[in-house]
Amino acid sequence: MPLLLVDIAAALMAGLVLLFMLDSWRRKGQHLPPGPPGLPFLGNILQIPRKKEFIVFRDLGNIYGDIVTLRVPGQIFVILNSRKAVADLLDARSQLYSDRPRTIMCKDLIGWDGSVVLSDNTPRFRDCRKLLRKGLGPSAVQSFIPFLNRQSAFYLENLQKRPEAFVDIFKRNAAAISMKIAYGYDGIQDDEELYGIGAMANHYFAETAVVGVWPVDMLPILRHVPQWFPFAYFKKYAAHAKPIVLESVNRPFEETKRHMKRGTAGGSFTSMLLEDAKGDPDTEDCIKWSGTGIFLGQMDTTTSALSWFFLSMALHPEVQAKAQAEIDKVVGNERLPRFEDKESLPYVSAVMQEVFRWHPVVPMIPHALSKDDEYRGYFIPAKTSLIGNIWAIMHDESLYPDAEDFRPERFTEDGAPDCLNVAFGFGRRVCPGILIAQAHVFVSIATTLATFNITKARDAQGNIIEPVIEDTPGAINFPQPFKVSLEPRSAAAADLIRRSAEHSRTLPERLEIFSLDA
Ligand code: HEM
Numbered sequence: 002m003p004l005l006l007v008d009i010a011a012a013l014m015a016g017l018v019l020l021f022m023l024d025s026w027r028r029k030g031q032h033l034p035p036g037p038p039g040l041p042f043l044g045n046i047l048q049i050p051r052k053k054e055f056i057v058f059r060d061l062g063n064i065y066g067d068i069v070t071l072r073v074p075g076q077i078f079v080i081l082n083s084r085k086a087v088a089d090l091l092d093a094r095s096q097l098y099s100d101r102p103r104t105i106m107c108k109d110l111i112g113w114d115g116s117v118v119l120s121d122n123t124p125r126f127r128d129c130r131k132l133l134r135k136g137l138g139p140s141a142v143q144s145f146i147p148f149l150n151r152q153s154a155f156y157l158e159n160l161q162k163r164p165e166a167f168v169d170i171f172k173r174n175a176a177a178i179s180m181k182i183a184y185g186y187d188g189i190q191d192d193e194e195l196y197g198i199g200a201m202a203n204h205y206f207a208e209t210a211v212v213g214v215w216p217v218d219m220l221p222i223l224r225h226v227p228q229w230f231p232f233a234y235f236k237k238y239a240a241h242a243k244p245i246v247l248e249s250v251n252r253p254f255e256e257t258k259r260h261m262k263r264g265t266a267g268g269s270f271t272s273m274l275l276e277d278a279k280g281d282p283d284t285e286d287c288i289k290w291s292g293t294g295i296f297l298g299q300m301d302t303t304t305s306a307l308s309w310f311f312l313s314m315a316l317h318p319e320v321q322a323k324a325q326a327e328i329d330k331v332v333g334n335e336r337l338p339r340f341e342d343k344e345s346l347p348y349v350s351a352v353m354q355e356v357f358r359w360h361p362v363v364p365m366i367p368h369a370l371s372k373d374d375e376y377r378g379y380f381i382p383a384k385t386s387l388i389g390n391i392w393a394i395m396h397d398e399s400l401y402p403d404a405e406d407f408r409p410e411r412f413t414e415d416g417a418p419d420c421l422n423v424a425f426g427f428g429r430r431v432c433p434g435i436l437i438a439q440a441h442v443f444v445s446i447a448t449t450l451a452t453f454n455i456t457k458a459r460d461a462q463g464n465i466i467e468p469v470i471e472d473t474p475g476a477i478n479f480p481q482p483f484k485v486s487l488e489p490r491s492a493a494a495a496d497l498i499r500r501s502a503e504h505s506r507t508l509p510e511r512l513e514i515f516s517l518d519a
Contacts, residue, residue, distance in 0.1 A: 034079055034379045036070035037061060044072030051214060052474035055364045055392035058082065062393060068379070074219045076102070077385045078212075082393040084400065084418075087427055090376060091368055091389055095428025096122075100369035102386035105217050105224055107209035110239035112246035115290045118298075119210070122371065122429065129287045133294065133433035136182070136270040142436040145182060149440055150339045151508055152178060153448045154501035157337075160453065161498055164487035167311060171304040171445070172200065178441060179299035183292045184253045185260070185267030195253055202249035203301050205242040207475040212367045212386060253296065254289040270295055298434050299441070301477045305362045306442050308480050312468055313356060313407045314455040315485045320409060321455065324349050325490070328451045334493055337501050338447035340440050349447050351409035353439075356446070357395075357424040359407050360470075364392035364478045366426050392478075394423050452494040458484035 039045040049071065050057055061069045062082035071078045081087045091098050099122040108119045117133070120126040135141065156174045160167060176196050180186040209215060217223040217235055228236040253271075260266035261275060271292045278284040314321045327348045332338045343350060366389045374381045381387075396404040401417055411417040421439065425432035432438065449455070458466045468483035489495040 032379055033070045033077065033381070034068040034376075035065040036072075037065070039072055042074065044074060046073045046219070049073070053472055055390055058365070058388065058390050059393035059396065062390075068376070075221070076219060077382065078388055079381060079385055080388045080390055082390045083397065084394050084423065087389045087394065087423075090387060091427035091430075093428075094374070095430075097372055097374055098368050098370055098387060099429040100371050102212050102367045102369045103218065103221075104210055104212060104215075105221055106215040106235060106239070107206065110217065110224060110235070110243070111205055111209055112243040112250075113206060113210075115250070115286065117290055117294045121369070125283070125287065128284070129291045129294075130429070130433065132270075132274055132287055132291045136274070136291070136295070137433050137437055139436060142440060145178075145437060146340050146440065148181060149178065149444050150337075151505045153337060153444050154498070154505040156445065157448055157452055157498045158502040160449070160487060161489065161495065165484070167485070167487065168304060168308055168482075171307045172300055174445070175300045175303045175441070176200075176296075178437075179296050180253070181267075181269070182437070183270050183295040184257045185269030185272055186253075187267070192253075192256075195249070198245055198249045198252070199297055199300065202242075202246045203297050205246055206297070207301060207477050209242075210476045211474070212388070249297065250289065250293045254292060257292075295434065298432075299438065301479075302362050302434075303438060303441050303445075305477050305479050306356055306438075307445055309360045309362075310352075310356045310442075310446055310449075311455055311485055312470065312480050312483055313352075313359060314450075315457050315468060315483075316470075317407055318456065320352065320407065321450065324352050324409075324450050328447060332451065334497065337497065338444070338451050340444050342447065343443055346447060347413055348409060349450065350443070351412040352450075353443055353446055354412050354420055355407055355409040356442075358401065358420040359395075360472060360478055360480065361391045361395050361424055362478055363424070363426070363476065364472070365390050366430075368427070368430060389427055391423055391426075395420055452489060452498055454488050454490050456486045456488075458486045 037045060037048060040047065048057070058069065058080045059082055061071075062080065067081070067083035067086050069080045069082065071080065081090065101119050101121060104119060108114045108116075113119055117126065117129045120129070152174065155177075156170065159170045159173070163170065173196065176199060177186075180192070180195075186192060212218065215235055223233075223235075226233050226236065228240060230236070257266055257269065257271045258275065261272055266272040271288055274288045274291075275285065278288060327346055328338055331345045332342055338346065338349075368387045368389065370381055370383055370385045370387060372383050395401065398404055401411060401420075402415075412419075421435075425435045425438070457468065460466055466484055468485070469481055471481040473479045473481055489498065
């Protein structure tokens with residue numbers, strides 16, 4: 002190489018090194034938000050518990066302020082414990098704060114790599130969100146309402162037949178609704194096996210999507226260890242889970258395509274969008290994974306909310322009686338409440354809000370930052386995981402005094418801030434199923450209150466069994482299993498359930514419920 006070119010190359014290299022050093026000095030001069038000191042190499046890993054992290058994170062907030070930094074090997078977490086911090090970053094700077102943290106276990110090892118919920122804020126992700134907006138927007142959801150109302154009679158009938166299996170009934174009802182919307186299936190009796198596969202896939206998601214729990218998420222090199230390696234239990238777990246996850250994604254999608262070819266597909270998110278896609282493989286892939294988001298997004302989330310609702314009613318008979326009195330006055334005893342009654346049932350609506358606040362379905366939600374940023378004078382480097390601590394916000398005593406108490410009056414009388422704009426997440430990532438979820442949960446709550454009394458269960462000797470109020474670990478927050486006693490409020494209520502279910506059965510099997518938003 003001529004001498005001049007060598008000089009130029011050397012000068013360029015020196016310049017790059019200098020720039021790199023300047024940049025790292027600049028970064029060192031800037032401070033991350035405060036947080037507890039950690040151990041060399043391990044950082045704060047031993048301070049992150051495997052369950053109820055949201056409470057520990059809130060308590061750290063009481064010491065270090067509403068934004069707290071925690072480090073684990075290879076990752077920085079910034080916990081956002083206040084409504085303001087979440088609104089400033091995840092809502093107002095949503096274009097920067099809408100990636101997801103790396104979850105090698107969930108995404109790469111067990112097969113959720115195409116899922117919308119784990120995707121970064123890429124062009125493909127934005128295409129999928131556009132499809133979800135079309136399929137779950139206000140006018141689409143309006144077209145589901147008759148189906149939701151029809152379905153509620155079957156839900157009550159099942160509760161009457163198998164009151165002890167209420168959690169299973171919530172899950173099956175949610176699956177029936179989401180399989181109808183996503184694929185046009187008429188209830189899970191259309192494919193009981195697929196329901197089971199979906200429930201398992203959801204379970205694997207909930208166990209593996211929690212950030213900071215799986216060693217392979219912190220030490221990515223571990224993904225290359227063989228299954229027989231000591232401590233490689235996560236590889237065995239993944240080998241078992243992956244085929245089930247992939248089947249839950251592919252099977253209903255391929256089945257809908259076959260129905261379309263035969264001309265037997267009901268109107269659904271997948272069939273209507275596939276028609277528009279005209280065979281484009283990228284769009285079809287987006288439709289497939291967005292359909293999975295609908296099919297599986299509804300099952301555990303609404304089951305969690307309704308489980309907390311049942312527990313709260315068993316513990317608070319006075320709230321239950323007040324909500325029932327409102328329904329009796331507004332709707333009467335001749336028909337079931339419908340979604341259309343929501344505005345006229347403010348106390349029942351407040352019960353729903355309080356359920357979402359008391360033990361939030363998704364207690365923490367992780368976003369990730371795509372570029373370096375600054376907030377309140379602190380430096381937040383790209384790729385930091387920001388954990389929106391929904392539980393801490395819902396239990397902020399300055400917004401919701403006596404936050405541990407279940408008291409719907411905080412919304413009807415005290416003017417507590419709406420909590421639904423927190424329960425469903427933030428910014429560009431806000432839950433796309435927010436409208437259908439609220440409609441489904443409201444109709445389930447109102448129709449249950451109209452027809453049943455929920456009380457504490459009794460043992461064989463007639464002693465009351467006190468339910469334990471305990472959150473379970475995982476991405477979705479269920480109460481620990483508990484028992485209640487569920488009895489129709491009166492002979493007339495039992496008769497209303499029977500008549501409503503009979504009427505629902507007379508409605509056409511294939512309700513053409515689907516209309517897309519623009
Ligand atoms: C009680 C019911 C539900 C609750 C509390 C809930 C809550 C949430 C939350 C907190 C997020 C994360 C938002 C964020 O990252 O900031 C989310 C995402 C999501 N939800 Fe829901 N959800 C519910 C029901 C549903 C339903 C019914 C569907 C579909 C019909 C659904 C589909 C999704 C999807 C696809 C995402 C991923 C969105 C993304 O990552 O951009 N959810 N949900």
